[in-house]
Amino acid sequence: MSDAIFMVLMAMLGGAIRVSTPFLLVALGETLTEKSGRINLGLEGNLVLGAMIAYATSYSTGSPWLGVLAAGLAGMVLSAGHGWICKLPKVNDIAVGIAFMNLGTGLAFFFGKPFIQPTAPRLDAIALGAWSSNPQVQQALKVNPLFFVGLGLAVLLWWMLKNTRWGLIIRMTGDSAASARAMGVSVDRVRLLATSAGGFFAGIGGAFLSLYYPGSWSESLSSGQGLMAVALVIFARWNPIRCVWAALLFGASGALGPALQSIGFSKGYYFFNAAPYILTLVIMVLSARSQKAAHEAPGELSIVK
Amino acid sequence: MTMTSLSRRSLLKSGAAALAASALPLGAARAQDGITIGAIYVGPRDDFGWNQSHAAAMDILREVPGVSVVEEENVPETDAVAKSMESMINLDGANLILATSFGYYNPFVLDVAAKYPEVQLRHCAPLWNPDTDPKNAGSYFSYLNQAHYVNGVAAGLSSASGKLGFIAAKPVQTVLSNCNSFLLGARSVNPNATVQVIFTGSWSMPVREAEATNALIDADCDVISCHVDSPKVVIETAEARGVKSCGHNADQRALAPNGFITGAESKWSTTYKIYAEALMSGETVPNLIAGGYHNDMVMNTPFGAGATPEAITAAGAAIEALKGGKPIYVGPLKDNTGKLVIEGEMDNYAPELEKMNYLLDGVIGSTT
Structure with a gap:
């Protein structure tokens, strides 16, 4: 029995590391965007478009890292579109976000057709489990560099928002556009830049999906991960460090269903497979009830105002 | 009032005449073209x-x-x-x-x-x-479980541990039958073989399919097969982990140059050619076409590098036997809760098998 528990725990650890990276990158991108006072629901589109562009670039050039860069750029362009349209008067950022989600996935499906079949070079993992003789531990600790990119980015964002002049400007635009204007800051330009940078991160999240795990381009690749990551941001209360924990929790809960079945605990797999979604709902209910969450939300967000 | 009713009637008349006039030559022209x-x-x-x-x-x-x-x-x-x-x-x-x-x-x-x-x-x-x-x-369908049986024969002789893994989308009859046939194929060459099944609950969910593949390999399965819409992720993940794999639905040999054994494929071209010939000769297009190995409606992917020589020989013999009508389900067979589900010998097209809602003894997993 303790063996079985160990297996499930290892699988959840492995799952947390394997599956969390796209959640983390999208959540960080959304955090940055929302900190500047806009909601970009279109990051699911960035994720899918990034996945396709990364796979196509890696296949065409033979370099997966070039694919990662291309995915980021594609995500940046897409989100810059969102940022640009939202600065026009009387535009609702949520509606534009939904439009961009469909645009991103639509573009990816349209241009991605020729890349479903071929196999592109993928990103390598770093084997951190070499110290252990247990193959399961070794497997769980095979970590993709992008995971560390995500971790580093989370710390950097947290520090930047808290301690730098840029961070202050972004937070100010997000909390009170009027104050920012009084300070002589161009609110629209800050939001455009923050949204674009957020789109870049989400695009890289897509590259992780197609170039590492599960590691191929198909149209059902994301299955809504970009949308769930947006929900994660509220759970993480716009704090990049808490985004890391939230993403890890989601990854682990996603691994729960298959891991329990693999040790023979197979009754009720529909319930366990739904764990990440149930978790999203529970989290949303809990965090929406919390007064503190409302307090921490950037004041300029259209859902808060 | 008279005007409208007249004009409507004349419109209907002339319309019907035009339709009748145009339909006949058009139909004839199509048959020639x-x-x-x-x-x-x-x-x-x-x-x-x-x-x-x-x-x-x-x-x-x-x-x-x-x-x-x-x-x-x-x-x-x-x-x-x-x-x-x-x-x-x-x-x-x-x-x-x-x-x-x-x-x-x-x-x-x-x-x-x-x-x-x-x-x-x-x-x-x-x-x-x-x-x-x-x-x-009308309907057409194939008994793909016959090809999964052959997969099982080849997998049973290509596996070192005798532990096979199967990633299933949903617990419906076709999926369960493929999984059970995979087990029976493996048991026909290795009586101790087991099949561990993981249900993903969805026809296409690449991340969870990859997770399921990893979980089965962590549970010591050394051959992975599946019934999901697109097995690409499963086969590639198994290959990357260095275990063997059996395909489903299409030719996936190229995805696993080291570990691919064989795969279960429907041969829809047989059916489609029957339809085309019937249409061209003006005969009735059959309403119902169904079958398996005996009428060339299923096939196995050519063997990959993962298949051992014994596996290739035994799988070839199994295909010949299926063409000759050898039954896959031969009782007494129990399901994995211990209930007797098949008593005697079942014809491969027996209607009782259409009601399959169980996993056989030897399959680790549950349908709910």
């Missing part, structure tokens, strides 16, 4: 899975003289499929439409069949009811 066959897929045609298996057969049909092929991909199981079918009929002049996804049938194929009685519609699942459904509709 050759035939058009349309296929509708629920996903991309090159998905390494279900849609590709149909698209590959359509490519073979394309080469047949006198046949032109129209295809549409990514058609959801909604009103969209009815529109696709009507546009194939009205714009492309399709004589026969192949609706390849389960949810297309009711009500879309039925409605379009009733609306266009001169067009033939065939749907890929055993749903057509000869008593109630339109005579220009």
Whole structure:
């Protein structure tokens, strides 16, 4: 029995590391965007478009890292579109976000057709489990560099928002556009830049999906991960460090269903497979009830105002 | 009042006359020009899975003289499929439409069949009811479990541990039958073989399929097979982890150059050629075509590097036996809760097998 528990725990650890990276990158991108006072629901589109562009670039050039860069750029362009349209008067950022989600996935499906079949070079993992003789531990600790990119980015964002002049400007635009204007800051330009940078991160999240795990381009690749990551941001209360924990929790809960079945605990797999979604709902209910969450939300967000 | 009723009547008259005049020569012209066959897929045609298996057969049909092929991909199981079918009929002049996804049938194929009685519609699942459904509709399907049985034979002799893994989408009869046949194939060569199954709950969910593959390999399975819409992720993940794999639906050999054993494929081209020949010669297009190895409707992917020489020999013998009608399900067989489910010998096409809702003893997993 303790063996079985160990297996499930290892699988959840492995799952947390394997599956969390796209959640983390999208959540960080959304955090940055929302900190500047806009909601970009279109990051699911960035994720899918990034996945396709990364796979196509890696296949065409033979370099997966070039694919990662291309995915980021594609995500940046897409989100810059969102940022640009939202600065026009009387535009609702949520509606534009939904439009961009469909645009991103639509573009990816349209241009991605020729890349479903071929196999592109993928990103390598770093084997951190070499110290252990247990193959399961070794497997769980095979970590993709992008995971560390995500971790580093989370710390950097947290520090930047808290301690730098840029961070202050972004937070100010997000909390009170009027104050920012009084300070002589161009609110629209800050939001455009923050949204674009957020789109870049989400695009890289897509590259992780197609170039590492599960590691191929198909149209059902994301299955809504970009949308769930947006929900994660509220759970993480716009704090990049808490985004890391939230993403890890989601990854682990996603691994729960298959891991329990693999040790023979197979009754009720529909319930366990739904764990990440149930978790999203529970989290949303809990965090929406919390007064503190409302307090921490950037004041300029259209859902808060 | 008189005016309107007169003009309506004359309009109807002249309209009917025009229709009658145009329909006959048009029909004759079509028969001379050759035939058009349309296929509708629920996903991309090159998905390494279900849609590709149909698209590959359509490519073979394309080469047949006198046949032109129209295809549409990514058609959801909604009103969209009815529109696709009507546009194939009205714009492309399709004589026969192949609706390849389960949810297309009711009500879309039925409605379009009733609306266009001169067009033939065939749907890929055993749903057509000869008593109630339109005579220009019909069903075709294959007993892919026979090819999964051969997969099992080859897997049983290519596995070191005798522990096989199976990633299943949903616990429906076809999936369960494929999984059970995979086990029986493996047990026919290794009585101690087991099959561990993980249900993902969804026909296409790449991240969870990759997770399930990893979980099975962590549980010491050294051959992985599956029944999901697109097995690409499963086969590639198994290959990356250095274990062997058996395919499903389409030819996935290229995805696993080291570990691929063989795969279960439907040979839809057999059915499609029968349809095309019937249409071209003006005969009745059969309403129902079903079968397995005995009538060339399933096949196994050519062996990959993962298959041992013994596996290749035994799998070849198993195929010959199935062609000769050797039964797969030979009782007494218990399910994995200990209940006796099959007593005697079952014909491979026995209707009792259509009601399969259990996993056999030797399959680790549960359907709920």
